[in-house]
Every structure is written in C-alpha cells, then in structure tokens.
Amino acid sequence: MGVDSTLVEALRRELGSDGVLDRRSQRVPYECDGLAFARQVPELVLLPRDTQQTAAAMRLLHEARVAIVPRGAGTGLSGGATPVEGGVTIGTGRMRSVLHIDALNRWARVQAGVVNADLGHACESHGLFYAPDPSSQKACTVGGNVGENSGGPHCFRYGNTSQHVLGLVIVTPQGEILDLSEPQVDPQGLDLVGLFTGSEGMLGIATEITVRLLPVPEVVETWVALFRSLDAACDATSDLIAARAEPSAIEILDKLTIEAVEQSVLRAGYPQDAEAVMLLELEGSEASVQANAAVIEPLLAVRGAFGLRRARASADRARLWAGRKGAYGAMGRIAPDLYVCDAVVPRRHLRALVRRTTEICSGKGLRIANVFHAGDGNLHPNISYDRRNPEELRRVLEAGDEMMRACIEAGGSLSGEHGIGLEKLSAMPWMFSSEDLAVMCRVREAWDPECRMNPGKLLPIRACMETRMRAPGAT
Amino acid sequence: MSTLHTAGRERVALLPRSAEELSELLARCRAEGRRVLAIGTGCALREDLLLQERDQIISTERMRGIIEYEPAEGVVTAWSGTRLSELRKTVEAGGHLLTPALPLETERTLGGVIAAGASGSDRLRHGPLRNHVLGVRVADGEGIITRSGGRLVKNVTGYDLPRLHTGARGSLGVIVEASLRLFPLPAVRNGWWLDAQSGAHACRVALQVRATRAQPLSMTALRLDNRWQLHVELAGHAAVIEDEERILRGISSSFQANEAGRTDLEQLMLRLRNQHHLSCQPARIEELVAQLEADPTTGDLLVDPGIATVRWTGARPVPEVPPLSGVQRALEQRIRKAIDPHGMFLRG
C-alpha cells in the first residue's frame, strides 16, 4: 500500500479538505527543515487541528503502512523534520491553542503547535515564564522543542526542555491516544514522558504538552563583557564554572558574528573592536544578583574583560539579547547558507576545543563563526557556505565530521540541543557501541514495531538490523 | 556473599566486586533460569515484594568508589554501590552540593537511590532526581553492559534512557555506574522553624514563603507527638540568607533559628521510610493535610508543602491510585520486554 486516492479521500473525511495538502505546490514548502541541503518533497502533508484528528489520521496511515514525519515549525537543524520518500508529513501548524494556565500550581497545557515565544507571552500576565528559550523561539513550536529536547541560553541554569515537561498527550504510531497530561510529582510507572522528550518524532506525535512555569525573578540583569581574544572568553567561562558562579546564562559571540550582527538590522551596539563578546544574565532577588555579581566580575577581570555593560531595563536587555538571538539571521549576510554545528565538550576544555574547530575549518578554507552556549560547553561552530557549490558542501560536511570527532575524543557529545536527525546519523557509532544502539532500537520498536515514525533518523539502520537478528525468535 | 532479611526470612545475596563479576553472575542466573533482584544495601525494598526460592539477590554493595570527579566540571561519576555519604564527602571537598539529601546516607547506594527515584527534601530548590541523572551504565539479563547519556551537563544524543531507569526499581536491569549533575555548595546554610497551630497552618505559611522571592533549600512541616512544626532550610550567599531571614520573620514573627529541631526531622524521616505517601497539586496541599490530620488513624505526618507531598505512619491507607490506562500498560509491557526480554529482573 502507500498513499493512494482512497487514503487521501479517507483522510479528507477526517481532517476536512484544508487539513490535507496534496498539490505539489502545497507540499514543496515542507521539503526541508533548517538542514537545508537535505530535501525530499513529502507525498502528502496533513494538518490536524487536535488530538482526535491526529489519532484518526494516524490510524488510517497505520492501516495503509505509510511512513510519518512529525513536524512543528521546521526550524530543526539536524534534519529531524526532513520528509521521507513516500511518506506523509504531519504538521502541528493548526494546533496553536494555549489550552490552560494554572497560575497557582504553575503549569500550562498547550497544543503542540504553540510557538515557544507565544507560550511565554501567554504566561507573562501571571508573573510566570517558561524557561527553555531556543534562539529560534519566535518560530519554533513547543512540540518541536519536545521532539529535540531543545535548549537555549537560559538552560545553563534551568536545564533543557525535559526538565520542564510535566505531561504529554501522545498519539502512538498505531493511532492510539496515550494521555499522560496530568502533572504528577513523580511518574506513575515508567517515565514515558521523559523517554519521549528528545526522541525526535520517532515514538509518536505529541499533541498536547503540559509544561512547568516559573515565577519571574525580581531582578534580571544582562551583562555584556568584551574580550581581546576568543581564548580569553573561553577561559573566563571555564573559570566561572570552576568557581561555581551562578549566572543563569553564559553565551559567547566571536568577532565574525559580532560584525554580522552590527551590520544587520539587528544592531545590538556590540563594539566591533572586541574579538569576543560574552553575554551573561544574572537573576533572582536583589541580594542574590548582587552577591553573584561580586563573584563574577573579578573572574572576568582576571581574563582581561573590558567595556562591561550592565542593563536592567527590559528594553536595554532586549536589545543586547536581540543581537544574540538574531545572530543566525544576521549571518545570512555573509553567505547564502549556514551550517550550524552543535556539539558538547567538557567545560574545562572549552578553549582547546573552540580552537580546534577553528583550525579544522580554516584548514579546509571555510569561514567559521562561533556563537554558542558557553556555560554548558555547548559549541556552535557555524560554517558559511553556498549549497549550490557541491565541492564546498563536501568540505563543510567533512569539517563537521572532524569537529564532532574532536569533541567526542575530548569526552564530549554529538549534540547538546539540536538532535541527531539525519545529520549525525553516521556519527552515532562514534559515541555508542552497537549494543548501546541496539537497546535504543528495541525501545523504539516497542513503540513502533514497523519503524514507520520518522524512519532513517537518529538510529543508524545497521544497528537496528542487528537488533532484529539478535531478537529472541528472530529468523 | 552476605545475608539479607526480607519478608521475615533470611536470604543470601551475592556481592560482585566489579562489573565483570556482575556480568558473569547475571549470565549464570540467566543460564540457570533464575530471576534476579538487584539491591544496594536493601534498606528500602518494597514491603510487598515476594521472592521465590530460586530468585537470586545481587547486591552492588561492593562495587563502590568514585570513577570521575572533576571539580571544574560539576559532574560526578561513581560505581552504583557507592554510598551517598561517600559521594557527598568527595564532592563537598570540591565545593559541590550533592542532591538528593536523604537521611541515613551511609546506608544508601547511588544505584539504589536512582532505582528508587528518591528525591530528597532539597528537591524544592533543585528539582527531582530524574533531572540530574546524566548518564548510566546498566547490565542486562545476559550480563551485557550498555551505556546511555554521558558525563556532561548538556547532552541530547540518543534516547534519554537514564530517565527510564530512574525510578524503575531495578526492573530494567542492574545499574552499574551513574553520573550526577552537581550544584554549588552554599556558603552559608541554616535552619528556621516555627510552632504551627495545625498542619494546614504550617502549609499556609510555607505557601506564603513560596510566593516570595525567597528560595529555601527545603521546607518541611511535621507532626510529631501531636505538635506541628514547620522547618525552613536556607542556603546560599550570606547576604541572600540575611534577606531571606527578614522575609521569614515578616511572614511570621514566631520563626526561630534552630539546629535542634533538625534532629526531630531526621528521626521522623527514618520512621517514615516506606510509609504511605501521596502527592497533589501545591494549591491543594492545605486541604489534603487538613483531612489527614483530622483522621485519628493517621500517625506521624511529614509534609513537603512546596512539592505537595505528604508522608505518614499509622493505619490510614493511601487512597487507591487510578490504574494505568490500557494503552500505557500495554506500552510499558512492550518496553519492559524490549529491555528485559526474558523477564529476569524483579521490581524491588
């Protein structure tokens, strides 16, 4: 079977005709996510409005044995939402309601397609906020954040998405509804919500998400400190970690990024004579911000920080952050495409690894800009390139592989927030043994025995084949 | 070998010294068709656990020691039999705070605490244990050891299997090694308490504290011999503590600085282990505690108002929890079968 006219008709009956996009011109916009060089036009795009419609569609696709790719806003950078050949993409673009805010108990329930920043605005009037803040927050969805277990600058203090997800409604690959939406102190049974978060759309589709909200701190202060070298900024970060200082975010932007930002409409007033900018945020009570500041400032000075600016007024703070959050957009000026790498290194090795990534890229004649979550050791070496130039693309991918290998050799990880998707599939065996991967394959098959959900992502096919051969009763 | 008393009977537990020995033991159990109960010191097993004659108890007590602790990183990795007390001592020397804070830490093993999903009273500030288990190595029913997660504070590579093992009570395999995220050791730490008129009153005060800028490490209300107290633990920079002390006294002038009250709290926690416990939404805690304290069949009571959890002794049973939905039950069974295909591991 597969996608045929009978299936399309049945889907239309469930989702209405505007919930089923089958004309090619309607489907092409869904051909890729932020990993722009991987493209595939989906056979169909479905846009359900709620859990019931999603379940009905998933049941039909289950009967027809069609592969499914969940999709939020498609801002993912690892190809998680890249369509699969012959498969259907289910988008959450029409599931945009904030369903409930319980201010007293500090949680909210939203549909999966709610944009991260919209959730933030919705809880503002209650004096609450949602902590995970990917730089793409004006576009990315809470469902996509759950898919990738996304991070952001403030995850240094608050942790990635999974620390903030209290419950989920999941539609299983078979079209059943798994309602785990009730916020609980501890999970009843296995922690399925925790397992689902970060599973990159391979275990089902989350249709509703219950998230933890936090009270807005009394004081929030944004700092910008300048450094004469990227090395010094990295060392200052390692010092802050070693001294157990407690800002809520530590971000670094290098010179190329600063220039791009300052030449764009996002001008943040970052001085262009610095080789690196560090953005810090301190938050809490007045007393705790002051106490933290007293620890942090001298540590920065030791590494030669200069031009320190501190802003409390929300408009000033927003301006300092706008440069950081818009850095990727601003880099669009440098080259048509940007390859955003994502890797983690132990925080004491920050300087060595940032240097190494720069060497790798310059050795291949590539331009690299660094803008990253330094406090978590989460590097983002960004390579500017032009995807229409296949030779350049090859060098970009080689550099990506070499950088990841270097990070892993130093005790790091392939991804801190963007996920594995298609992009890093072949690198998984660098980090995990075939036995490690086989366990993940078996867990995936417990949810989806036919591996129809987002096939070909995260888990290398070979690992899954080996699992099948090892499985009891397998022939 | 050592012996363990469970369900009133003495049982022999095997004590592998290393991951290799553990693997061999598991492979042997598998060959002999024996089920396995993984334990740490066995101090907190389920009371309704039923062991059969052939079931084998394996304790990780002797697989202990720190594998890696880099003070400049803020992560500790240790063998599962390492006592919480040893972990705490090691990381405190490097300026770090270990969560969860539990009583009797000399008896609690890292693996047991993770398998029990036991968050301590400091959860109020630091969140539940499952947020802090960064990586695990786990032995399966054939003795094969696999790894998930890592030793990094941020990492989304692969499925989050550490969360699956946290709280699984050993039913998915034997935890061999684990990595935990650490927190800064507070410069100053002190306790405050007040005599409350009732449990509901203690909760009301605690919720008032929760609504301020103060961020206590823990807040615990307890009823011991018909007296209610609320304990609040402050921790952090000296100036922050001073500010928070002012906030406490502003809420109630009867707050007093105290070390002595702490002993009662420890005592009660020990008495309450494996007793009934129940959680609710924070806004409902006052009502729930009022119900419990009015019931003559409730004995001692210990309440975490900020986490909205109550523990008690006495005859009053826990209300029935609604059963898992059919979909969830079936899925859990499939996951268990995927990880433990021969059904080797008992839930301890």
Ligand SMILES: Cc1cc2nc3c(=O)[nH]c(=O)nc-3n(C[C@H](O)[C@H](O)[C@H](O)COP(=O)(O)OP(=O)(O)OC[C@H]3O[C@@H](n4cnc5c(N)ncnc54)[C@H](O)[C@@H]3O)c2cc1C
């Ligand atoms: C400029 C820019 C800056 C970025 N900054 C950050 C950052 O700071 N931190 C960070 O972590 N990421 C960042 N990202 C990456 C990206 O925005 C995040 O991964 C985001 O969470 C993806 O959300 P989305 O709605 O676009 O999801 P998509 O890209 O559509 O999907 C992401 C994955 O989740 C799955 N998925 C989507 N919805 C669901 C659902 N409802 N149920 C189950 N699975 C689902 C998809 O199948 C896919 O595997 C950035 C991206 C860009 C372009």
Ligand SMILES: Cc1cc2nc3c(=O)[nH]c(=O)nc-3n(C[C@H](O)[C@H](O)[C@H](O)COP(=O)(O)OP(=O)(O)OC[C@H]3O[C@@H](n4cnc5c(N)ncnc54)[C@H](O)[C@@H]3O)c2cc1C
């Ligand atoms: C204030 C307080 C709060 C507590 N909160 C909780 C709570 O929220 N939830 C809770 O369950 N307990 C809780 N406890 C009980 C207790 O803290 C833990 O169960 C105990 O720390 C476990 O330590 P142990 O090494 O003796 O493990 P054991 O008693 O030996 O084992 C505990 C559980 O873990 C399993 N286990 C032990 N070691 C391993 C291993 N290496 N690999 C796999 N499985 C293993 C066992 O099968 C058993 O299910 C609490 C206790 C107190 C006093």
